[in-house]
Amino acid sequence: MLKYLVRRLLIFIPTLIIISLLAFLMTSNAPGDPVQKMTGSSEDSQKQSFNSSQEKLIRHKLGLDLPLFFFSITNAATPDTLYRLFDKTQHDAAVHLIYQYGNWQYISAFEQKLIQLQLTAQSQKALDTISNEKQSLNEIFADAHSLQSAWDDAVINFLLNSIQKNIDSISESSNLNLAFKKLSGAYTSMKSNRSSWKNYLPCIHLYSNNQYARWLFGDGNWITGKGSVYSKGILRGDFGSSYTTKLPVMDELTHRIPWSLFFTFISVLIAYAVSIPLGIKAASQKGNSFDQASTIIVFILYSLPGFWVATVLLMLFANPDVISLFPASGVGPPGGIANGTSLFEWLKLTIPHLILPTIAYTYSSFAFISRMLKVSMLEVLGQDFIRTAKAKGLSENKVVYKHAFRNSLLPIITMFANIFPAAVGGSVILETIFSIPGMGQEIYQAIFNQDYPVVIAVFTITGVLTLFAYILADIMYVLVDPRISFSNKSK
Secondary structure, eight states: OHHHHHHHHHHHHHHHHHHHHHHHHHHHTSSSOHHHHHHTOOHHHHHHTTTOHHHHHHHHHHTTTSOSSSEEEEETTSOTTGGGOOSHHHHHHHHHHHHHHOOHHHHHHHHHHHHHHHHHHHHHHHHOOOHHHHHHHHHHHHHHHHHTTOOOHHHHHHHHHHHHHHHHTOSSOHHHHHHHHHHHHHHHHHHHTOOGGGGGSEEEEEOSSOHHHHHHHOSSOTTTOTTOSSOOOGGGTOOOBOTTTOSBHHHHHHHHHHHHHHHHHHHHHHHHHHHHHHHHHHHHTTTSHHHHHHHHHHHHHHHSOHHHHHHHHHHHHBOTTSOBOSOSSSSSOTTOOOTTOOHHHHHHHHHHHHHHHHHHHHTTHHHHHHHHHHHHHHHHHTSHHHHHHHHTTOOHHHIIIIIIHHHTOHHHHHHHHTHHHHHHHOOHHHHHHTTOOSHHHHHHHHHHTTOHHHHHHHHHHHHHHHHHHHHHHHHHHHHHOTTOOOOOOOO
């Protein structure tokens, strides 16, 4: 058994690596710019304040100023610093220019001259007081920014001509003329020094410090975590900060996971406590009135939609005009529970809020669990060892509960193991109806707001819990059925 568990744990290591890779790829390829989400700025405002200090600081905190992975496979024309172009349109333009000309040093020089022209236009705009010339300077700045995203020769020449016309309309344009001449010279050099053959030579770039390693291990020591400043890594439970609230992801989940776990486990315990005796009795008395009646009742319950049952419960038992037995929403008094409240008083204030949600979580499980156990029990009751036990004169209860029931638990264990990952997801509909601050609402809001750190945290935690749930199920299989053995020894 121990050897088997060790082997399973060793197999889980590559599985966890794959889970982390999938989570990282989802994060890195998600639509939208994390910097815009963190700052709340629009794309236009970022274009006007390119390379701002705030943007650089946020990118550094998030690790976005690092290469994506441990290595990249490109061609000899592509530099190992292309990841530093954060803007997608500018990055795509650079890739096209590399494919056309293959001379990064000249392409980079052209990009630098564009930035110098923009800075020159900005500085002259601050000093110029003539409105017409300010308009011309704005157009120069906009055309220069458009050039950063252009790669077609016709478009580049059109924008260069537009910049030249606007410079000619400005009285004091010596600095602009000088910057534009350098830009035109850089463009001419880029075209005349073509090295497109480099695109056909493969090249591998290695990066020891990259986004994936930082996301996994943090920005400190990979083993101990010492020296970390902005991130400790997901291996240490640090999933970064929420784009929406700016708070650590784990701090948010810590307040919400307990409620989802509570309702999931309570509903499962109640469902098992009711469904297991129901399934046993239905199997032992197959075809009689109890079996037929219980089957009809549980399948009627199973067919009722959860949101409808939750709404009916609120209308009947939380409605002052009908029966006001329970609170309508929340998991406690609206004003909260005062500090120093005794346990008995805390339970008295909290339990009424939990009864209706627990019913809504539980009722639909009766049919599924009881029918599954009934089918498994009927299969076991038809086997030879049951007939032998009856032939020995054992009582009906002893045959059913000691021999048949224990050997019918394998499907129930398999289903029970799926509770752990399912509990993390919560229930969006029920949590919304009853105003429960659980994981369902959190995940829904995270997806709606494109808050990817929260989504990835839930994805990763669910994957890890699934793996360990499988181990728990394997252990329970052996404990329930002695015939199951994970030993490789032949008898």
